[in-house]
Amino acid sequence: MKYSRLAAAETVRMLGTPGVIGIALLVFSLSYVASALLPAREELASKREQAAGQQARVEREKAGVADISTTGQLRAFYGFLPAQTAAT
16 A cells, blocks of 8 residues: 555644654654664773773782783893893
């Protein structure tokens, strides 16, 4: 069943200006939620996971349990530096 232009015009006339504005705002709101808020929520969840991982790492460091890969990287960095007597 086709929805004719006459029926659409009659529906708009029955709704009136406030009804048409309300429907337009509803459509705009739904498109805004889909395009802006949902991706932002996913990004926020990702950032929270990263923050929790960093917080756990800080707690391990405070407890004296060093991350093995970090310790190895630090030793390698110090290995590239000249000895203290050779440094000017």
